[in-house]
Amino acid sequence: MSARIGVVTFPGSLDDRDAQRAVRLAGAEPVALWHRDQDLHQVDAVVLPGGFSYGDYLRCGAISRFSPVMDSVIEQARAGMPVLGICNGFQVLCESHLLPGALTRNDSLHFVCRDQRLRIENTGTAWTSAYVPNAEITVPLKNGEGRFVADEHTLDQLEAEGRVVARYLDVNPNGSYRDIAGISNAAGNVVGLMPHPEHAIEPLTGPGTEGLGFFASILKQLVSA
Amino acid sequence: MTLDTVKHATGTPEAEQPWAALGLKADEYARIREILGRRPTGAELAMYSVMWSEHCSYKSSKVHLKQFGEKAPASDAMLVGIGENAGVVDVGQGYAVTFKIESHNHPSYIEPYQGAATGIGGIVRDILAMGARPVAVMDPLRFGAPDHPDTRRVLPGIVAGIGGYGNCLGLPNIGGEVVFDSCYQGNPLVNALCVGVMKHEDIHLAQASGAGNKVILYGARTGGDGIGGVSVLASETFDATGPAKRPAVQVGDPFQEKLLIECTLEVFAEKLVLGIQDLGGAGLSCATSELASAGSGGMRVELDSVPLRDATLSPEEILMSESQERMCAIVEPEKVARFLEICEKWDVIATVIGEVTEGERLEIFWHGEQIVDVPPRSVAHDGPTYQRPFARPSWQDALQADAPTAERLKRPASGEELRATVLQLAGSPNQADKSWITSQYDRYVLGNTVLSTPEDSGMVRIDEETNLGVAVATDGNGRYAKLDPYTGAQLALAEAYRNVAATGAKPLAVSDCLNFGSPEDPDVMWQFAEATRGLADACQILGTPVTGGNVSLYNQTGDVAIHPTPVVAVLGVIDDVNRRTPIGFAEEGQLVYLLGDTADEFGGSAWAQVAHDHLGGLPPKLDLERERLLAEVLIAGSRDGMVDAAHDLSDGGLAQALAESCLRGGKGVRLVVPDGLNAFTFLFSESAGRAVVSVPRSEELRFTEMCGVRGLPATRVGVVDGDSIDLQGHFTLPLAELREAHTGVIEALLG
Numbered sequence: 001m002s003a004r005i006g007v008v009t010f011p012g013s014l015d016d017r018d019a020q021r022a023v024r025l026a027g028a029e030p031v032a033l034w035h036r037d038q039d040l041h042q043v044d045a046v047v048l049p050g051g052f053s054y055g056d057y058l059r060c061g062a063i064s065r066f067s068p069v070m071d072s073v074i075e076q077a078r079a080g081m082p083v084l085g086i087c088n089g090f091q092v093l094c095e096s097h098l099l100p101g102a103l104t105r106n107d108s109l110h111f112v113c114r115d116q117r118l119r120i121e122n123t124g125t126a127w128t129s130a131y132v133p134n135a136e137i138t139v140p141l142k143n144g145e146g147r148f149v150a151d152e153h154t155l156d157q158l159e160a161e162g163r164v165v166a167r168y169l170d171v172n173p174n175g176s177y178r179d180i181a182g183i184s185n186a187a188g189n190v191v192g193l194m195p196h197p198e199h200a201i202e203p204l205t206g207p208g209t210e211g212l213g214f215f216a217s218i219l220k221q222l223v224s225a
Numbered sequence: 226m227t228l229d230t231v232k233h234a235t236g237t238p239e240a241e242q243p244w245a246a247l248g249l250k251a252d253e254y255a256r257i258r259e260i261l262g263r264r265p266t267g268a269e270l271a272m273y274s275v276m277w278s279e280h281c282s283y284k285s286s287k288v289h290l291k292q293f294g295e296k297a298p299a300s301d302a303m304l305v306g307i308g309e310n311a312g313v314v315d316v317g318q319g320y321a322v323t324f325k326i327e328s329h330n331h332p333s334y335i336e337p338y339q340g341a342a343t344g345i346g347g348i349v350r351d352i353l354a355m356g357a358r359p360v361a362v363m364d365p366l367r368f369g370a371p372d373h374p375d376t377r378r379v380l381p382g383i384v385a386g387i388g389g390y391g392n393c394l395g396l397p398n399i400g401g402e403v404v405f406d407s408c409y410q411g412n413p414l415v416n417a418l419c420v421g422v423m424k425h426e427d428i429h430l431a432q433a434s435g436a437g438n439k440v441i442l443y444g445a446r447t448g449g450d451g452i453g454g455v456s457v458l459a460s461e462t463f464d465a466t467g468p469a470k471r472p473a474v475q476v477g478d479p480f481q482e483k484l485l486i487e488c489t490l491e492v493f494a495e496k497l498v499l500g501i502q503d504l505g506g507a508g509l510s511c512a513t514s515e516l517a518s519a520g521s522g523g524m525r526v527e528l529d530s531v532p533l534r535d536a537t538l539s540p541e542e543i544l545m546s547e548s549q550e551r552m553c554a555i556v557e558p559e560k561v562a563r564f565l566e567i568c569e570k571w572d573v574i575a576t577v578i579g580e581v582t583e584g585e586r587l588e589i590f591w592h593g594e595q596i597v598d599v600p601p602r603s604v605a606h607d608g609p610t611y612q613r614p615f616a617r618p619s620w621q622d623a624l625q626a627d628a629p630t631a632e633r634l635k636r637p638a639s640g641e642e643l644r645a646t647v648l649q650l651a652g653s654p655n656q657a658d659k660s661w662i663t664s665q666y667d668r669y670v671l672g673n674t675v676l677s678t679p680e681d682s683g684m685v686r687i688d689e690e691t692n693l694g695v696a697v698a699t700d701g702n703g704r705y706a707k708l709d710p711y712t713g714a715q716l717a718l719a720e721a722y723r724n725v726a727a728t729g730a731k732p733l734a735v736s737d738c739l740n741f742g743s744p745e746d747p748d749v750m751w752q753f754a755e756a757t758r759g760l761a762d763a764c765q766i767l768g769t770p771v772t773g774g775n776v777s778l779y780n781q782t783g784d785v786a787i788h789p790t791p792v793v794a795v796l797g798v799i800d801d802v803n804r805r806t807p808i809g810f811a812e813e814g815q816l817v818y819l820l821g822d823t824a825d826e827f828g829g830s831a832w833a834q835v836a837h838d839h840l841g842g843l844p845p846k847l848d849l850e851r852e853r854l855l856a857e858v859l860i861a862g863s864r865d866g867m868v869d870a871a872h873d874l875s876d877g878g879l880a881q882a883l884a885e886s887c888l889r890g891g892k893g894v895r896l897v898v899p900d901g902l903n904a905f906t907f908l909f910s911e912s913a914g915r916a917v918v919s920v921p922r923s924e925e926l927r928f929t930e931m932c933g934v935r936g937l938p939a940t941r942v943g944v945v946d947g948d949s950i951d952l953q954g955h956f957t958l959p960l961a962e963l964r965e966a967h968t969g970v971i972e973a974l975l976g
Contacts, residue, residue: 011572012480014395018672021689050670052393055480111388111665140669144392199669204803205686206669 003222005215006033006043008073008089010064014051015086015198022198023047026215028222035067044222045082045126046073048089050142050196060103060145061091070096082126082218083190087143090182090192099183099192100158101150106143107175115207116141116195117169118181122162125188130217137210139200141173141181146194148176148183158183165191228540229267231595238264247274253609260603268528268589268596271541272604275507276514279778282608285744286776289754292761293771300770302733305428310351310503311421312772313428314734316798320687321425322695323355326365326418326738326794328777333415336474337382342390343451343477344417346549349394350482350503353489354552356429357421360671361685362391364401364417365699365738365792366662369410371654371974376405379413380662380975387417388665393479394486397674398666399683401699402792403971405654408703411782416738416792420697422687427493431502433520433555436583438499440513440526441561443568443575444485444551447509448534451475451547481550481573488571489552495567497560504551510544510604512553513579514587517601520555523586524601526579540591555581615750625708627841629827634837636905643904644956646836648966650877650909651884653835657970658888675802679885681724681873686802694802698724698795701740702876703788704829705844710752711759712844713829714791718763719852719913721795723873726856727916729806729863730797735764737774737793742786744778752789753778760791766849769795799863806863808872809890810919810945815869817894817943819879820855820932821915825906831876832909851914851937858937859916867924867931874915879942880908882917883950888964895951896943904955907942919945 005023007030009016020030031043035053040046054063064070070092077083077098085093093099106112117138120131131137150158155178158164166182174194182193197211227233234240244254247270257265257273265273279285294307304321305313311325329344345362352359364387369376391398396419433440451474492498500520502512509531517524528540538546556564561577568575582588587604589597627633637646650656659678668677675694676684682698700720706713718735725732737760742749764771774794780787799805810817827833828842862868870890872882887893898907920928932939949959 011484012393014393014483014670015672018670021672051395052480052483055393055478057480110385111392111667113664113667113669142392142667142669196669199672202672205672205674 003028003219004031004043005218006031006040006046008033008035008046008048008069010035010053010067012051012053012055013049015196016049018198019047019049019086022201022215025201026212026219028219033069035069038068038072040072040076045218048083048085048092050087050089053088053092061088061095064092065095074098077190080187080189082221084127084214085192086196086198087194090194093190093192098190099185100154101148103145104147104149105145106147111144112173113142114173116173118166118195119169120166122165122184125165125184125191126221127191127214127217128165130213130220136169138207139195139197139211140206141195143174143194146174148180148194150177161186166193228591228594228596231266231598234266235263240264242270244270248278249274253277261599266596268540268544269599271545272510272514272597275510275545276604277608281507281511283776284609285611285613285778286753287610288612289757292757296761296765297770298765298768300768303770303772307771307773309430310354312734312736313355314772314796316693316695318688318691318693319424320693321423321428322420322796323352323357324418324420324697324736324794324796325351325773326416326699326736326792327775328738328740329415329417330412330740330777330780332474333383334379334413337379338386339474339476341383341386341415343475343549344415345387345390346477346482347505348417348419349396350505350552352419352421353486354429354431354501354503355421356427356493357423358490359396359419359421359486360673361399361420361683362396362418363399363683363697363699365701366401367404367406367409367414367790369413370407371405373410375410377975383413383415384662384665390477390479392667394483395670397668397670399668399674399677399685403659403662406703406788408788412780412787414740414790418697418699418794420695429493429498429501431515431519432500433516433524433581434499434522436522436581437558438581439556439558439561439577440524440579441554441556441564441575442531442551442578443554443573445478445481445548446532446534446574447543447546448548449538449542449546452542452545475547475549477549484571484573485550485552488568488573491567492564495563497556497564498554499557500555502553504553506547508544508546514601514604516553516555517587518605520581523582523584523588524579525582526589528589529592530576530578532574532576540596613744613750614747615754616747617751618748624841625843629833629839629842634833634839638905640955643908644958647880647884647908647958648963650831650835650881651963652966652970654970654974656831656877656881658968659971661972675805676728676807679889680808681727682730684728684730684802684805692801692803694799696725696728696730696797696799699792700724701790701792703790704834704840706756706791707788707840708829708842708844710755710789712847714756714759715763715847716844716913717791717793718760719847719849720873720875721793722767722769722852722856723916725795725797726859727806727871727873729804729860730799731860732769732795732797732856734796735769735771735793737771737791739776740780740787740790740792741778742781746786749786756789756791763849767853804863806868806871808870808886810870810886810892810894811890812869813892813945815919815921815945816925816941817945818918818920819915819940819942820858820918820937821851822912822938823902823906823910823915824912826910826912830911845911845913847913854935854937855914855916858932858935861931862918862928867928868918868920870919872917874917875911878909878911879917884963884967886917887950887960888967892945893947893949893951893960894943895946895953897953899940899942904952
């Protein structure tokens with residue numbers, strides 16, 4: 001039986017079908033989860049996709065965090081289920097307090113869409129184990145509010161515990177503190193990432209296939225578990 | 226205030242009515258009274274005034290637009306033609322594609338962010354209303370001088386609005402244009418295109434049939450925004466002394482539109498919809514009258530059931546409101562419950578506001594009292610038609626006589642001068658890299674974007690199994706059209722057609738956005754008449770029918786009109802997107818061929834503009850049969866793997882095309898000037914019907930034989946090599962230096 005990976009659709013989710021495609025191409029079975037439904041349908045892991053859930057009104061991710069599905073996701077994540085939040089999903093994870101810090105307006109004040117180089121600095125998480133340590137990859141980045149911020153103490157703690165999962169290379173596209181592109185929780189099962197690995201899974205439609213590793217990682221973990 | 230009911234109107238024939246303030250002319254008002262046999266009620270007057278406005282009725286342009294139908298080439302691909310929300314084209318494998326380009330010029334000048342944002346919203350709903358899933362958008366934009374202070378207000382706002390709305394909607398922005406010219410100062414052009422995909426059997430039309438079927442209004446609540454927007458704004462010239470018109474601009478909510486898309490696609494999928502219309506310009510007036518006039522029977526609407534944002538709105542305001550993100554569907558009674566359930570799932574407000582009736586009247590009630598009783602066709606389709614006078618402008622001959630000859634404009638001759646000119650062009654705002662703008666748009670969402678800016682056309686995959694795809698390019702050149710509107714319009718078509726073919730797709734159909742000045746000026750009307758005639762003639766020869774589009778008139782401030790600017794979008798199909806041809810030269814050693822003939826043609830050229838700020842003479846000559854042949858060769862070259870990169874030649878000529886291909890692919894090129902040409906003409910001429918391609922050495926013979934057999938001139942001009950553009954015997958220009966000149970230009974001006 002192949003691994004079942006849920007992809008949540010909130011009203012305003014945009015990259016949900018793309019995340020499902022990435023799950024499928026990695027060899028797992030994508031399962032569509034609906035924001036109003038608390039039932040996670042026995043999935044083994046969950047992806048919170050990119051987009052503008054609830055229009056990003058009030059604050060990015062602030063409303064989604066209170067949707068019924070998130071009650072279950074938060075509970076399961078605390079119990080160890082792997083969860084990947086991409087872009088808006090990362091924002092939802094921060095609002096849910098599954099991850100520390102916050103994502104604020106890009107320092108350029110503009111939305112930015114670019115092919116971004118990253119370094120994968122922690123290959124010990126559920127979502128990055130398929131990468132070699134310090135792998136340098138290129139995946140699309142597209143956000144208006146992607147600037148990761150946290151207090152110095154939190155940043156130091158993230159660094160000390162190796163929880164900086166990915167860091168921007170060449171250009172810091174949004175003013176994120178310490179060039180942070182993605183982080184994990186202490187257990188390593190919850191990862192938030194601003195860039196979009198689900199858009200780098202086919203050479204035809206992305207800058208390459210170097211994003212596939214996130215989905216291959218989770219599959220590897222679930223199959224070997 | 227007493228309600229102006231039909232009964233009241235009948236009893237008070239002499240009541241003063243504000244027809245002039247609503248933009249109607251005296252004879253139009255008299256015609257309404259004649260149709261109704263009495264004076265219109267306030268609500269009826271509101272409906273007629275918006276629907277008979279220039280923007281909605283095409284009253285000045287339709288006598289010319291009918292050529293697009295009369296001269297339409299026979300095409301097996303056309304499934305739905307002009308007149309519906311958008312045309313629909315068969316692209317094979319059971320798929321149909323719909324696409325359309327529209328303008329949102331006037332609102333975007335007044336309120337750049339919202340004007341541009343709602344331009345995207347409107348065109349996306351048009352595509353959705355055909356039954357299609359919107360899959361991509363594009364934005365051809367034109368601004369005033371790049372260094373003018375107002376451009377700093379208008380451009381960033383428009384770009385942010387397009388990004389803010391389109392990104393939040395989840396549609397990739399795959400192309401478009403950005404052009405600067407002082408003629409657009411005060412009248413920026415914001416055109417928006419959307420492409421949608423469906424299966425043949427999913428095509429929906431705007432019609433209301435079957436007495437007893439329900440009329441459902443769904444989406445956003447109706448508010449006071451955009452009241453009379455199209456009629457007031459887009460149908461009048463900006464008057465420097467008039468009051469601010471900002472309240473007439475609509476305000477968009479892309480989140481609501483995203484929900485509307487998903488909700489609508491779900492009600493389509495369950496076959497719950499008989500007819501559908503989006504609410505755009507003229508709001509409910511338009512949707513109810515168009516639905517009723519296109520179907521059989523009449524329609525009865527209870528206007529007080531419309532959900533409102535502002536409870537104080539009058540019935541007239543509700544009918545005229547252009548609040549965004551609304552749709553109107555005709556649904557059989559037994560399917561209403563399921564329809565409402567799906568709307569509820571998506572948190573979309575849906576309300577039954579009326580039903581289709583046996584009669585032939587559109588009747589609207591307000592708290593039980595009848596305020597509208599009209600033949601719907603008289604509102605939607607029987608608006609006035611003007612035969613506006615037109616005449617070749619008195620200045621046209623002098624303009625054409627002012628040709629950019631070598632005597633008139635000094636041309637670069639030495640290697641150093643030629644090199645400097647290449648750099649000057651590549652770094653001029655119109656030719657410079659536009660990524661400061663396009664990087665504010667999401668080009669990846671939906672995961673099917675195969676090509677996007679700065680490629681020759683935007684291309685999306687529409688089937689992940691078979692790799693079927695579509696390509697779209699938009700082009701327009703106001704400078705050419707000013708010199709000769711007939712040929713200028715044809716050149717815009719030819720360029721878009723060539724751009725689609727250069728990426729390997731077969732051009733199928735056209736949508737056009739005709740941006741002109743005031744139709745009340747005979748000079749402008751002549752430009753319009755010439756441009757439409759030229760476009761219709763060229764579509765006939767190229768075999769690409771016009772499927773729909775939009776006319777934007779009154780793009781002028783005071784007496785000064787913009788350059789006539791027909792923007793043409795061409796849609797093509799490609800069987801396997803893996804075979805697409807990019808512009809970048811990426812393989813060292815490949816041979817560079819120039820296809821087509823190069824002549825001394827500089828009228829309206831980028832060189833004349835950049836080097837001499839000159840506009841005069843004639844635009845390049847156009848041979849449409851040659852364009853067709855070139856396209857065939859480009860498509861065959863792509864399909865059969867003979868061509869690895871291709872780039873059409875247009876503004877800035879070969880020099881600009883090579884600069885873009887080299888920078889995109891990261892490889893240089895070593896060139897020689899072919900016999901019979903001087904270096905200046907070789908580099909900068911804008912002769913039409915040309916492209917530059919890179920051919921693998923192993924394919925050279927096959928490629929040149931194909932060109933020879935088909936009769937297309939193909940001249941080997943160089944080889945992909947090194948990291949500079951090296952024109953032997955003239956100059957060497959390192960790519961690093963070229964890149965420095967080409968990038969950061971827009972950011973420096975506007976960032």
